Amino acid sequence: MVKDIVLKTTNLRKSYGKTTAVDGIDLSFHTGEFVGLLGPNGAGKTTTIKMLSGLTKPTDGSITYFGLDFHSNQRFAKGVIGCVPQINNLDRDLTAYENMYHHALLYNVKDDSTNEKIMIALEFADLINYTHRQVKTFSGGTMRRLVIARALLHEPKLLFLDEPTVGLDPQIRRDIWDYILKVNQVKNTTILLTTHYIEEAERLCKRVLIINKGRIIAEGVPDTLKKDMGRYVLEVFKQEGIEERFFETRNEALASLKECQETCKIREVTLEDVFLKLTGRRIDA
Ligand SMILES: Nc1ncnc2c1ncn2[C@@H]1O[C@H](COP(=O)(O)OP(=O)(O)OP(=O)(O)O)[C@@H](O)[C@H]1O
Numbered sequence: 001m002v003k004d005i006v007l008k009t010t011n012l013r014k015s016y017g018k019t020t021a022v023d024g025i026d027l028s029f030h031t032g033e034f035v036g037l038l039g040p041n042g043a044g045k046t047t048t049i050k051m052l053s054g055l056t057k058p059t060d061g062s063i064t065y066f067g068l069d070f071h072s073n074q075r076f077a078k079g080v081i082g083c084v085p086q087i088n089n090l091d092r093d094l095t096a097y098e099n100m101y102h103h104a105l106l107y108n109v110k111d112d113s114t115n116e117k118i119m120i121a122l123e124f125a126d127l128i129n130y131t132h133r134q135v136k137t138f139s140g141g142t143m144r145r146l147v148i149a150r151a152l153l154h155e156p157k158l159l160f161l162d163e164p165t166v167g168l169d170p171q172i173r174r175d176i177w178d179y180i181l182k183v184n185q186v187k188n189t190t191i192l193l194t195t196h197y198i199e200e201a202e203r204l205c206k207r208v209l210i211i212n213k214g215r216i217i218a219e220g221v222p223d224t225l226k227k228d229m230g231r232y233v234l235e236v237f238k239q240e241g242i243e244e245r246f247f248e249t250r251n252e253a254l255a256s257l258k259e260c261q262e263t264c265k266i267r268e269v270t271l272e273d274v275f276l277k278l279t280g281r282r283i284d285a
């Protein structure tokens with residue numbers, strides 16, 4: 001049903017001079033989906049988010065929200081999307097509450113219930129204890145949480161998260177994952193998350209789009225994408241580098257390991273292997 005499609009793009013393209021950042025991508029997201037856009041540095045993830053959120057104009061292609069053209073329905077579209085940019089853009093001299101209030105003014109959601117809405121959003125983000133503290137005193141993870149809470153204040157149907165956990169330590173990263181999953185599950189908010197962390201894409205996303213050099217080179221459920229490779233990898237450490245051999249079962253990998261003269265290790269297949277097979281290089285290389 002068309003109504004169920006939150007966002008659709010056709011042949012979306014962006015060039016900066018001679019650089020083609022996004023090279024004709026077609027996206028289609030349904031209500032409540034959790035989609036990952038996974039790709040290495042410079043793949044075109046941020047440029048895609050910037051076009052989808054109206055921060056930069058596409059060179060070509062179309063974007064629709066709920067079947068309505070973005071360009072001619074900007075006010076409507078901007079009301080249904082929330083955006084967490086790659087670089088935090090909080091006002092560091094203001095408190096958490098003041099940053100939220102500022103957003104309410106910008107999005108014209110200021111009314112008698114604004115205070116209540118801000119407190120509910122801060123509570124949902126587990127930030128109540130930070131309400132009246134200046135942002136410059138926050139840790140990186142707490143700032144990130146606040147940027148997400150702020151993007152949700154006007155209750156968007158679709159949330160863009162551009163590298164939400166980059167630079168955070170593993171525990172804080174997991175806390176942010178829990179928060180994002182809660183947003184998706186409790187509020188049924190459709191989420192598009194960009195990342196170059198394999199584990200993040202595999203843990204959170206029901207569907208993954210793999211992007212490289214501005215093009216979507218693979219798309220699907222993480223498990224299905226991986227299954228095509230086999231389930232287990234035997235890494236053989238040779239002088240010239242690591243050789244990877246793929247197997248359907250752990251027992252097959254073990255049998256091969258027993259015959260190995262070199263140092264070997266068995267691990268499960270990841271989306272990194274999928275990317276390597278498709279492009280010949282690693283995502284975080
Ligand atoms: N304003 C700009 N002017 C010129 N080139 C740009 C601009 N913004 C991005 N690019 C180029 O477009 C390409 C895609 O960049 P983009 O920031 O979208 O990648 P990304 O996938 O978000 O990378 P990262 O993982 O490093 O955030 C890169 O080659 C980049 O140098």
Ligand SMILES: [Mg+2]
Pocket residue numbers: 045046047086162163
């Ligand atoms: Mg980026």
